[in-house]
Each structure stands twice: as structure tokens, then as C-alpha cells.
Amino acid sequence: MTSRSSLFRAALRIPPSCIVFVVLLVTLWVLRPNMMNPAILGTFARQVVPLGIVVLGQLLVISSRSIDLSAGGIILLVNYLISSGLLYSWPLLPIVLLCLGVGLAVGLVNGLLVGKRRASAVIVTLAINIVLIGLVEYLANGKPPGDVPAEFHALYNLRFWTIPAPVMFWIALAGIMSAFLGVSVFGRFVWSIGSNPTSAHFSGVPVERTVVIAHVISGLMSAVAALVQTSSIAVGSVRFGPELVMNSIAATILGGVVFGRPAEVWGPFVGVLCFALLFVVMTTMGVQEPGKLIVQGLIILLAAIFYGLRSKSN
Amino acid sequence: MSKVGQIFFRANSRHGLWTIPLLVAICCCAGLAAATADFVSRQNVLNLFAQAAPLILVSIGQMIVILVKGLDLSVGSVVSLTTGILSLNAPVYVTVPAAMLMAAVVGLLNGVAVTRFRVHPIIATLSIMGITQGAAMFVRPSAGGTVASEIVALVSGQLFGIYMPVIWTIVAILFGWKIVHASRFGLHLFAIGGGETAGTFGIAERRNVLAAYVLSSCFAAAAGIFLAGRIASGDPNIGTQYAVDSITAVALGGTQLAGGIGSLHGTLIGCGLLSLIANGMNLLNVSAFIQTVVKGAILLLVIALQPRKNIGL
Numbered sequence: 001m002t003s004r005s006s007l008f009r010a011a012l013r014i015p016p017s018c019i020v021f022v023v024l025l026v027t028l029w030v031l032r033p034n035m036m037n038p039a040i041l042g043t044f045a046r047q048v049v050p051l052g053i054v055v056l057g058q059l060l061v062i063s064s065r066s067i068d069l070s071a072g073g074i075i076l077l078v079n080y081l082i083s084s085g086l087l088y089s090w091p092l093l094p095i096v097l098l099c100l101g102v103g104l105a106v107g108l109v110n111g112l113l114v115g116k117r118r119a120s121a122v123i124v125t126l127a128i129n130i131v132l133i134g135l136v137e138y139l140a141n142g143k144p145p146g147d148v149p150a151e152f153h154a155l156y157n158l159r160f161w162t163i164p165a166p167v168m169f170w171i172a173l174a175g176i177m178s179a180f181l182g183v184s185v186f187g188r189f190v191w192s193i194g195s196n197p198t199s200a201h202f203s204g205v206p207v208e209r210t211v212v213i214a215h216v217i218s219g220l221m222s223a224v225a226a227l228v229q230t231s232s233i234a235v236g237s238v239r240f241g242p243e244l245v246m247n248s249i250a251a252t253i254l255g256g257v258v259f260g261r262p263a264e265v266w267g268p269f270v271g272v273l274c275f276a277l278l279f280v281v282m283t284t285m286g287v288q289e290p291g292k293l294i295v296q297g298l299i300i301l302l303a304a305i306f307y308g309l310r311s312k313s314n
Numbered sequence: 315m316s317k318v319g320q321i322f323f324r325a326n327s328r329h330g331l332w333t334i335p336l337l338v339a340i341c342c343c344a345g346l347a348a349a350t351a352d353f354v355s356r357q358n359v360l361n362l363f364a365q366a367a368p369l370i371l372v373s374i375g376q377m378i379v380i381l382v383k384g385l386d387l388s389v390g391s392v393v394s395l396t397t398g399i400l401s402l403n404a405p406v407y408v409t410v411p412a413a414m415l416m417a418a419v420v421g422l423l424n425g426v427a428v429t430r431f432r433v434h435p436i437i438a439t440l441s442i443m444g445i446t447q448g449a450a451m452f453v454r455p456s457a458g459g460t461v462a463s464e465i466v467a468l469v470s471g472q473l474f475g476i477y478m479p480v481i482w483t484i485v486a487i488l489f490g491w492k493i494v495h496a497s498r499f500g501l502h503l504f505a506i507g508g509g510e511t512a513g514t515f516g517i518a519e520r521r522n523v524l525a526a527y528v529l530s531s532c533f534a535a536a537a538g539i540f541l542a543g544r545i546a547s548g549d550p551n552i553g554t555q556y557a558v559d560s561i562t563a564v565a566l567g568g569t570q571l572a573g574g575i576g577s578l579h580g581t582l583i584g585c586g587l588l589s590l591i592a593n594g595m596n597l598l599n600v601s602a603f604i605q606t607v608v609k610g611a612i613l614l615l616v617i618a619l620q621p622r623k624n625i626g627l
Contacts, residue, residue, distance in 0.1 A: 113614070115625055130606050131610035131614070134604065137603040249437070290448040293444045293451065294444065301438065
């Protein structure tokens with residue numbers, strides 16, 4: 001009995017994303033065996049790199065019991081800045097720096113309102129998001145913006161040993177984030193706030209500052225994701241679905257990081273890969289847009305219920 | 315604090331209502347009446363009611379959920395799905411009960427996920443929102459179809475010389491008042507939102523929270539019926555704005571998102587204020603995009619003025 005229950009507990013400790021990933025991989029292998037080669041799978045992975053980078057910020061924020069719904073707005077703004085032609089004469093580096101600055105600034109505003117003003121994170125980031133979207137749509141005035149500088153697209157299409165450059169970049173970023181959380185004091189702070197904010201506060205953890213920094217990093221990650229996203233489509237667009245934000249939350253939860261769980265990078269990382277496969281599996285099975293929404297909703301709900309049950313048994 | 319200061323800057327402990335939103339609403343009214351000739355015309359007042367009625371319906375439901383420390387992000391998709399169901403080719407006595415049943419099921423799913431499985435309300439309602447929105451787009455992929463003439467008449471006609479949107483608003487207010495301020499259930503809502511100890515006093519926390527989510531969805535479905543009658547067709551995206559708008563209206567009205575503090579009249583003032591601002595900007599030909607920005611800025615301002623104990627969600 002004891003051995004069975006400990007086995008059950010060990011099974012619960014694996015992030016659901018790993019299980020889902022294996023299931024999806026087997027499904028794809030049965031449905032389309034010819035897709036199982038590195039070049040094609042690399043292309044699938046490349047499509048979710050923006051999502052993966054947003055998730056790197058989202059997991060920090062969610063682990064410190066907050067949430068960031070403003071990624072869509074930041075991506076839209078950065079995309080507009082690059083493609084509108086306003087900065088057309090600028091060289092590459094200042095453009096990139098400006099975009100990262102935008103992400104930092106939005107993250108800082110989020111962080112200050114959530115951490116210092118103690119406003120509800122959902123409302124703050126939701127409001128910031130609609131302000132940014134409204135602003136970009138007003139500036140763009142309904143017209144689709146122009147082209148993205150060619151360097152971006154060239155960088156996006158680069159491959160190292162059949163692995164696309166954006167995927168390499170994503171893996172490197174996730175590695176840095178993982179090491180940062182594992183080694184730095186900030187990582188310990190996030191961990192302790194995730195476990196119990198009250199005891200973290202009484203143990204002398206600067207809860208406010210940690211939450212602010214988590215939001216700033218999340219904003220920065222959204223800006224980086226925006227750069228990758230923009231270089232992937234080569235032309236400007238005023239339509240980015242809110243599904244990116246929803247998927248980033250879904251992938252984070254699927255990866256085993258829920259409110260008040262220690263931040264962990266590789267679970268959500270696999271969660272994002274799950275989404276890469278999920279899109280492919282659903283497309284090959286002929287599932288339309290409504291079906292995709294329903295499946296995403298179900299995945300978030302089931303993963304969250306799974307964790308709710310687990311926290312109850314603890 | 316001086317007496318004047320108390321009146322203007324301190325919130326009532328249970329209702330959380332500030333005098334400021336009321337004053338802002340009155341100033342908006344006066345300013346718009348002065349700035350635009352059309353504002354006080356009968357047609358515009360009627361438009362105002364027609365704009366406010368669905369928002370009031372959704373916001374009352376949203377407030378009930380917020381009172382018990384929850385949040386319902388799925389209301390918008392329930393509104394959309396309701397218009398989708400009503401625009402199906404079926405008689406009224408099938409579509410309306412079907413829509414209400416759908417709403418009850420959605421609310422039940424939200425409530426069960428939150429109470430039984432202890433999923434965070436935001437996560438639970440966000441995922442249910444995805445599922446409901448998917449269903450809405452499945453039922454009606456793009457705006458279209460026709461809604462039965464009975465429902466159109468229910469929204470656009472007159473009854474005893476009173477325009478229907480006004481009647482809808484009054485009925486919604488009476489119903490909301492009964493639930494929140496004149497029933498045992500309403501008292502329990504405040505008790506559950508107020509602290510961890512409600513259970514100790516014999517209040518069935520789970521059952522009441524579950525009922526709050528079901529009510530919220532049903533109010534959203536009622537708003538959907540109203541909107542379907544207004545546009546006489548179905549639209550999978552008509553409800554998208556209502557999640558944010560209802561939260562804004564409820565927060566504007568002094569209801570604390572941490573639960574336990576709030577009032578129906580506050581929510582009504584919030585809805586009125588939001589509708590007035592939208593109506594005024596329409597009259598002054600402000601771009602729809604700038605209207606979104608203004609709405610977001612108001613939400614930010616109101617939220618920044620509501621300090622809480624906890625950091626985070």
C-alpha cells in the first residue's frame with residue numbers, strides 16, 4: 001500500500017507537460033510517421049519560439065503569485081515600431097534596444113502597480129494590454145503596416161545543423177533563466193514567495209521588490225518574443241490573437257508551475273513544445289479554430305484540476 | 315479627517331462606494347449635455363439605456379462572483395454563445411431555455427472547478443472562457459443568422475408606453491437588489507467574501523460560491539438575449555468586451571476585488587459612468603481605438619486607488 005501510494009506520488013511529481021508531450025508524439029508518429037524527422041520537427045518548434053520566450057517570463061510571474069496578461073499588447077507595439085517605417089533609417093541595434101526598452105518600461109509599470117500599489121495583477125495587466133492595443137490600432141489607423149527590415153527575416157531563417165536559429169536562441173535563453181533561478185538569490189526569493197508569501201515576508205524576503213522585478217523580466221521577455229515574432233512574419237500586422245497570452249498561461253500550468261509553486265523552467269519548456277505538437281496534430285486531424293480553442297481550454301482546466309487535487313492530497 | 319474629507323474620500327465600510335464616481339458621473343452628464351446638443355434628446359437617452367442594459371446585467375453577475383473573492387472572465391463568451399444559440403433556426407421556446415441551460419452548465423463548471431477542485435478562479439474561468447468561445451464560434455462561425463421576431467420585440471418594442479430597454483434595466487436592478495441586498499444568500503455572499511471564518515458560523519461556503527458562479531453565467535445569458543434582440547442576429551464576438559467592461563464597472567463602483575465589500579448601487583453607478591463615457595465619446599466622434607485606451611486608463615486609475623493587503627492576483 002505504502003509503496004503504491006509513494007509510486008502514485010512520484011507520478012504526480014512529473015509535470016503533466018511531459019506526459020502530454022509523449023502522448024502527442026506517439027499520436028503524431030501513428031498518424032504521420034513521415035513527419036518524424038529533425039528538420040520538420042525543428043520547423044514546428046520554430047513556430048512556438050515567441051510563445052516559449054513569453055512563457056519564460058510568465059512562469060516567473062505566476063510563481064510569485066501574480067500574472068501577466070500584457071504580452072499581447074507589448075508584442076503588438078514592438079511589431080508596430082519595427083514595421084511602421086518610423087525607424088526605417090535606424091540601424092539594427094538601436095531598434096532592438098528601443099524595443100527591449102519598451103518591454104522593460106511596460107513591465108516596470110505593471111510591476112510597480114502590482115507590487116507597490118498592490119493592485120490586482122489581472123486587472124492591471126489586462127488594462128495595460130487594452131491601452132497598448134488601442135494605442136497601436138489608433139496609430140496604425142486600420143492600415144496594415146509596412147515591411148520588416150530584411151535582416152530580421154534572414155536571422156530567423158538561419159539554421160545550425162538543421163536546428164533553426166530561433167530554437168537555439170530559445171534553448172539558450174531557457175538555459176540562462178534556469179541557471180539564474182537556480183543560482184541567484186532572486187531565484188530563491190521567487191521560490192520562497194511561491195511557496196508561502198506570508199512566511200517569505202516574515203523571513204525578510206523583499207516581496208514587493210521581487211514581484212516588481214519578476215514583472216520587469218516578464219515585460220522584457222515579451223519584447224524579446226515580439227522581436228522573434230516580428231522577424232518570423234516579415235510584414236507588420238495589427239492582429240495578434242489574445243491566444244498567445246492564454247497559451248503562455250496554459251503552457252506554464254501544464255509545465256507544473258501554478259500560483260504558489262516554485263518556478264521551474266523545463267516543465268513549462270516542454271509545455272510549450274506540447275503546444276507545437278498540438279497545433280500540428282490538430283491541423284493534421286482537420287480540427288478548425290473553434291475546436292482548437294476548446295482543446296486549449298480543456299488542457300488548462302485539466303492541468304489546473306490535476307494540481308488542485310495534488311495540493312489537496314498534500 | 316474633516317467631515318468633508320470623510321464624505322468625499324472615505325469609503326463606506328460595507329459598500330466601499332466612494333462619492334467620487336458619483337460626482338464624476340454627474341460631471342460627465344453635465345459636460346456632455348453642454349458639449350453636445352443631442353445628448354439630452356429622447357433618442358440618445360434611449361440609446362444610453364440600450365447600451366447600459368446588457369452591461370448592467372453582466373456586471374450584476376460579475377459583482378456577485380467578485381463578492382465571494384472570485385472573478386468571472388467567461389461572461390463575455392457566454393454572451394456570445396447565447397446570441398449564437400438564439401440565432402439558430404429553431405422556435406423561441408427551444409432556443410431560450412437551451413441558452414439558459416447552457417449558461418447554467420457553464421456556471422456550474424466554473425463553480426465546481428473553483429470549489430471542488432480548488433482551481434484559481436482566474437484560471438478556471440479563463441479556460442472555461444476558451445471552451446465557451448470555441449463553442450460560440452462552432453455554433454456561429456461569423457456574424458449572421460436571424461433571431462426569432464419575439465425576442466426582437468422583447469427588446470425594441472414598448473410596454474405600457476415604456477420603452478423595453480428601460481424595463482429590462484429596471485427588472486435587472488430589482489432582481490439584483492433582491493439577490494444581493496435583500497436575501498439570506500446575499501448576506502452569505504458578504505460573509506464568505508469577508509473572511510475565512512464564514513464556515514465556522516454555519517455558512518455552506520461551497521454551495522453559495524457555486525450558486526454565485528451559476529448566477530453570474532445566467533445574468534450573462536440574459537445580457538446575451540438582450541443583445542441578440544438588439545442586433546436581430548448572432549455574433550461570436552459580440553461579447554468579447556464584456557469581461558473587461560464588467561470588471562471595470564464593478565471596480566468603479568467601489569466593489570473590492572478582494573471580496574466582501576461592494577454594493578449594487580455602486581455597480582450601477584459604475585455601469586452608468588462607463589456607458590456615459592462611451593456614449594459621450596461616440597457623440598464627440600472619438601475614434602473607437604482611443605475609446606479603448608480611455609477605458610483601459612480608467613480601469614488602471616480605479617484599480618490603483620484600491621490598495622489591498624495582498625500582493626499579486
